[in-house]
């Protein structure tokens with residue numbers, strides 16, 4: 001029978017471990033981990049994600065500070081807010097919700113975050129350390145969630161051929177880097193495919209583990225997956241569905257019903273990678289607070 005890799009269940013398991021670590025920090029040294037989430041503008045999807053992050057943080061006893069700035073906030077002002085958070089001892093993790101309005105240089109803002117508080121893992125120092133394996137870093141939440149799902153469901157990627165479909169800076173590239181690294185959760189042979197890969201199916205069929213992050217609804221069918229493969233679907237897409245009251249449904253990049261008949265294990269959408277992303281962000285925040293506690 002096909003194993004369903006539930007990100008929801010794995011996420012709950014990790015959150016209860018995190019809660020114990022948060023309790024220990026408070027009881028041993030009176031330290032409360034602090035996460036600052038900066039939102040510029042009123043993008044509804046961003047507002048929803050930020051609300052979810054806040055609620056999840058508070059549920060674990062993590063202090064969550066939301067800073068909502070108007071859409072026309074000048075870049076300098078945002079950089080000043082980030083500087084303030086860098087210097088704030090109550091804050092251990094800083095997240096600037098992307099995308100930012102067009103008049104703000106995203107790279108400049110990300111580079112302004114202190115790498116020691118870069119719980120999103122997008123600062124070039126974090127990215128560089130992930131690539132070189134030197135020094136401590138925060139792994140970006142979504143790809144870290146993918147690795148954690150594999151490990152906790154009994155599919156250690158070590159020695160396996162992993163095909164990652166997608167090469168974005170937030171999912172595909174860091175997922176490939178984590179899976180490739182000489183460290184737990186890594187040691188895989190990794191192939192990265194993208195929109196210029198001529199025969200995608202020929203590549204995906206060679207995967208022991210297939211990680212799909214394309215943003216193309218239900219485009220990986222059973223004919224593109226090897227018998228017995230492990231499939232992690234990162235895709236989160238809204239497609240019109242008149243049969244639903246809200247007029248749409250959420251689906252992945254993989255044709256779940258079809259592929260689950262062929263795969264040994266598969267993650268669903270929703271309930272797969274989605275819940276893991278916030279959990280790994282909170283995990284990075286707790287790790288940052290523990291480092292601060294150890295440094296006194």
Ligand code: NDP
Nearest residue numbers: 142166167168171194195213214215234235236273274277
């Ligand atoms: P991007 O659009 O930034 O990247 C998509 C990648 O897929 C690109 O590298 C692109 O190639 C590749 N691609 C697109 N079409 C094809 C194709 N036909 N064949 C092969 N490769 C293709 O998306 P993201 O990486 O940001 O996100 C990917 C998916 O993951 C989305 O559905 C997103 O919603 C979801 N997501 C889910 C998260 C979660 O928490 N569950 C978090 C983040 C993302 P090229 O580079 O050549 O353009």
